[in-house]
Amino acid sequence: MDPVISTFPSASLLLVAFAGLGCHIIFNRLEPHNPLVFTSLLVLPPLVLSAFLGTYGNSIFMTIGISFLTYLTTILASVVLYRVSPFHPLASYPGPLAYKITKLWLAGNALGGKQHLIIQDLHQRYGDVVRVGPNELSFSGKSAILPMMGTKGMPKGQWWDGRMPPESNPVRSLLALRDPEAHGRRRRIWLRAFSASALKECDAVVRKRLAQLVEIFTDNSGQTVDLSQWIGRFMYDVMNDIVFGGGVELMRDGDRDGLYAMVDDYLPMALFQSQIPWVGVLSMWIPFLGKNVKKFRSYAVNCAIARKVHGSPRKDIFYHLMDEAGLENEPPSLAQVISDSSTAIVAGSETSSTALCNLFWLLLSNPITYSRLQVEIDSFGPSVLDADSQKRLVYLNACINETLRLFPAVLSGSARAPLIGGGGHTIGPHFVPEGTGTAVHSYTLQRDPRYFSPSPDSFLPERWLSDSERRTLKPSTFNSTDEIIHDLSAFIPFSFGPANCVGKNLALQEMRMVICTLMGKFDMRFAEGFDVRSWEDNLCDYFITRKGKLPVIFLPRSH
Numbered sequence: 001m002d003p004v005i006s007t008f009p010s011a012s013l014l015l016v017a018f019a020g021l022g023c024h025i026i027f028n029r030l031e032p033h034n035p036l037v038f039t040s041l042l043v044l045p046p047l048v049l050s051a052f053l054g055t056y057g058n059s060i061f062m063t064i065g066i067s068f069l070t071y072l073t074t075i076l077a078s079v080v081l082y083r084v085s086p087f088h089p090l091a092s093y094p095g096p097l098a099y100k101i102t103k104l105w106l107a108g109n110a111l112g113g114k115q116h117l118i119i120q121d122l123h124q125r126y127g128d129v130v131r132v133g134p135n136e137l138s139f140s141g142k143s144a145i146l147p148m149m150g151t152k153g154m155p156k157g158q159w160w161d162g163r164m165p166p167e168s169n170p171v172r173s174l175l176a177l178r179d180p181e182a183h184g185r186r187r188r189i190w191l192r193a194f195s196a197s198a199l200k201e202c203d204a205v206v207r208k209r210l211a212q213l214v215e216i217f218t219d220n221s222g223q224t225v226d227l228s229q230w231i232g233r234f235m236y237d238v239m240n241d242i243v244f245g246g247g248v249e250l251m252r253d254g255d256r257d258g259l260y261a262m263v264d265d266y267l268p269m270a271l272f273q274s275q276i277p278w279v280g281v282l283s284m285w286i287p288f289l290g291k292n293v294k295k296f297r298s299y300a301v302n303c304a305i306a307r308k309v310h311g312s313p314r315k316d317i318f319y320h321l322m323d324e325a326g327l328e329n330e331p332p333s334l335a336q337v338i339s340d341s342s343t344a345i346v347a348g349s350e351t352s353s354t355a356l357c358n359l360f361w362l363l364l365s366n367p368i369t370y371s372r373l374q375v376e377i378d379s380f381g382p383s384v385l386d387a388d389s390q391k392r393l394v395y396l397n398a399c400i401n402e403t404l405r406l407f408p409a410v411l412s413g414s415a416r417a418p419l420i421g422g423g424g425h426t427i428g429p430h431f432v433p434e435g436t437g438t439a440v441h442s443y444t445l446q447r448d449p450r451y452f453s454p455s456p457d458s459f460l461p462e463r464w465l466s467d468s469e470r471r472t473l474k475p476s477t478f479n480s481t482d483e484i485i486h487d488l489s490a491f492i493p494f495s496f497g498p499a500n501c502v503g504k505n506l507a508l509q510e511m512r513m514v515i516c517t518l519m520g521k522f523d524m525r526f527a528e529g530f531d532v533r534s535w536e537d538n539l540c541d542y543f544i545t546r547k548g549k550l551p552v553i554f555l556p557r558s559h
Contacts, residue, residue: 012052016067019045020074024082031435038278046071083134089433095122095131103133107275111268113540116411116443123444129430133275136437138413139427140444142451142490147427148416148440149497154425155180156499157417157437162273162280163543171335173343174502180419183499186340189332190502193320199509201314203387205241206510209234210517212251217522217554224527228357228550231514235349235356236260238510242348243341244303245312262295263346267542274415274543300342304334317344344503346544351409352507354545356514359403361535361550362459364526369461372473373399377519384520390512398464400511404493405446406459409507411541413439414495442492443541451490454482520557527551 023041032038050060050067082088083101090100098105099122109118119138122130128141139148148154160176174190177183192198213234217225233250236259240248248259255261273280307318319325321337363370376395383389390396418425418434425432432438447456452463462470462477463486470477478484494501501507518524526532530551538548 012049013070015052016046016049016070017074019049020071021078023071024075024078028082038282042072088134090131090135090137090436093129093131093137094126099132100134103136103276106132107272110271110275110541113268113542113546115271116441116541119412119441120444120447123441133437135435137430137432138439138441140441140448142445142487143428144440145489145492145496147425148438149414149492149495149499151498153497154416154418154432154438155183157415157439158277159274159415159417159437162275162277163270165273165277165280165283171333171339173339175343175347178417178420180498186336187498187502189321189323189328190340192327193317194503194506198315198317198320199387199506201316202242202506202509203513205314206238206513209238209241209251210513212237214517214521216251217518218556221554221556224551224553226549227360227552228353228547231356231360232260232349232353232547234514235353235510236345239345239349240303241316242506243317243344244307245314245316245318247303247306257299259296259299263350264546266296267540267544267546270544271542296342296346297338300338300345304338304341308334317341348503348507350544351501352510354547355400355403355407355409355507356511357547357550358407359399359511359515360524360552361532362403362406363399364524364552365532366459368475369399369459373461373515374519377516384516385513387509387513390509390516393512393516394465394469395461396512396515398461400508400515401464401491401493402459402461405452405491406457407539407545408442408446408493409501410495410543411443411545412543413442414499415439440492445490445492448490449485451485451487453485454478518554522554523557524555525553527553 023045026032026041032041046067047064049071050064053063053067080101084097085091088100096105106115106118109115119130119132122132123138123140128139128144130138130140132138146153156176156178158178160172160178164172164176172178174183174186177186213230216230230251233255236250237248240246250260269283273283304318307316308322312319318337318341321332321340322334323331363373373395376393377384380389380393384393416438417436418432420434422434424434424436427438446452449456460477462473463484465473492500494504494507535548535550540546
C-alpha cells in the first residue's frame with residue numbers, strides 16, 4: 001500500500017494563509033456586497049489552492065476542507081486583530097470590545113427592540129462618542145449636530161444600502177438617497193407636496209377620517225378599545241388618502257390584505273439588514289427573506305398604477321411627485337414615484353401614530369397635565385378645530401414637543417457617513433474616516449441633563465412654557481430653587497438640516513387635529529388592570545418604532 005501523506009508542504013499552507021490576508025485587504029478596501037463577488041472571494045481561492053496541497057489521508061475532500069479551514073481562519077484572525085489593533089482608524093474611540101470586533105453584537109442585541117436603550121447605556125458608560133461597530137460611531141453631544149447634519153454635513157450612510165438594497169429598490173426613495181445632489185433635486189419636488197397650500201388640501205382629508213374615528217369610539221363608548229391599533233389604522237387610511245387619493249380602508253375593513261401586519265413583521269429583519277448591509281443584499285437572493293419587501297412593493301405598484309389611471313379628486317402627494325402640474329424639465333419616472341410614495345405611507349403613518357400613542361399614554365399617566373390640556377382646548381370653543389387656531393394652543397404644543405423630546409420620531413437617529421471620495425469628515429475635534437457610519441443618538445441627546453433639566457426623563461410640558469406662564473399654574477411643576485435648563489439646540493425630533501423630515505409640518509398638523517378632536521369630544525382613561533409601565537416596556541426600536549397595546553375607555557363628554 002502507498003504510504004498515507006498526512007502533512008502538507010509548509011509553503012503551500014503559507015500560500016493559502018497569504019491568500020486569506022489578501023482577501024481581507026480586498027474586503028477592507030472595496031467592501032464588495034454583490035453576492036456573486038462576495039461568494040467568489042470566499043470560495044474560489046481556497047478551492048483552487050487546495051490543488052497545491054497534495055492529499056491528506058488519501059482524501060481530496062479532507063484536503064479541500066483543510067484548505068478552507070486555513071483560509072477562513074486566517075481571514076477571521078486578520079479581521080479581529082486589525083479591528084482591535086492601534087492601527088485601526090477608530091482605535092482611539094472607546095466602546096465594548098465585542099462591538100469593535102463585529103457589528104453582529106449590536107445587530108443581534110437590537111433584534112430585541114431595545115437598541116435605543118443599549119446605545120444610551122453605552123453613552124452613559126463611555127461618553128459622548130462611542131464606537132458601536134468596527135466602523136461605526138455614535139454621538140450624543142449637541143456639538144455633533146451641525147457638522148454631521150447641517151448644510152456642510154454628511155450624506156446618508158451605508159446603513160441604507162442594507163435597508164433598501166438596489167436589488168429590491170432599483171430607484172431609491174428620497175429617504176434612502178445617499179447622493180447629496182440627487183437628494184436636493186428630489187427634495188425640491190417633495191417640498192411642493194408639503195407647501196402651505198398642499199397642507200390645506202390635507203386638512204380636509206384628516207377631518208373626514210377623524211369623523212370616522214370619532215364614530216368608532218362613540219359606538220364603543222364605555223368599552224375597552226386598543227387605542228394603539230385604531231390610531232395606527234387611522235393614520236394608514238389618512239396617508240393613503242393623502243398620497244394616492246384613497247384606496248385603503250383599514251378602519252372600516254380591518255387589515256384584510258395583511259398590509260399592516262406585513263410591515264410590522266418585517267421591522268426586526270429590516271433593522272438587522274441595515275446594521276449589516278451585505279445581509280440586506282443577500283436577502284434579495286433568498287426568496288423567503290425578501291418576500292415581504294417584494295409584496296409591499298407590489299402593493300405600492302398597484303396603488304400607483306390605479307392612481308395614475310383613475311386620477312384623484314384632489315392634489316394628493318402623487319400629483320406633486322408625478323409632476324402632473326408640469327413644473328419639472330424632466331418629469332419623474334413612475335418607478336421613482338412608486339419608491340417615494342410607498343416610503344411616504346409607511347414613514348408618515350408609523351411615525352405619526354407612534355407619536356400620538358406616546359402622547360396619549362403620557363397624558364393619561366399624568367392627570368394634572370391631562371386636565372390642564374383639556375382646559376386649554378375647551379377655552380378655545382368651536383375654533384379649536386381650526387388648524388390655524390391649534391397652532392396658538394401653547395400648552396398643546398408644549399405637550400407635543402415634550403412627547404417628541406422623550407420619544408423622537410426615530411429613536412436612534414439617522415445614519416450618516418462621509419461623502420464617498422471626500423477623504424473623511426471632521427466633527428469638532430473628532431475625525432471621521434471615509435467608510436465610517438455615524439449617527440447622533442437622539443434618544444440619549446434629548447434626555448441629557450446638560451440640555452434638559454430638572455428631571456430629563458420625566459414628562460413635564462411646563463418646561464416649554466415661559467417663566468410667566470409657569471408661574472400661573474397651580475400646583476407648581478418646578479421648585480423655586482430649580483435651575484431650569486432648556487436648550488432647544490439639542491432638540492431634533494425630526495432630524496436636522498437639508499435631509500430633515502420633509503413631512504414635519506403635516507405630522508404636527510395631524511397630531512394637533514387628532515388631540516383636539518378626541519379630547520374635546522371624549523373623556524378617556526386606561527382600562528382597569530392595565531399596567532401603565534408596560535407601554536414603554538413594549539416599545540421596540542426597529543428604526544420605525546413597534547408599539548404594543550394601549551387599552552383605553554372612551555366616554556362622550558357632555559358640554
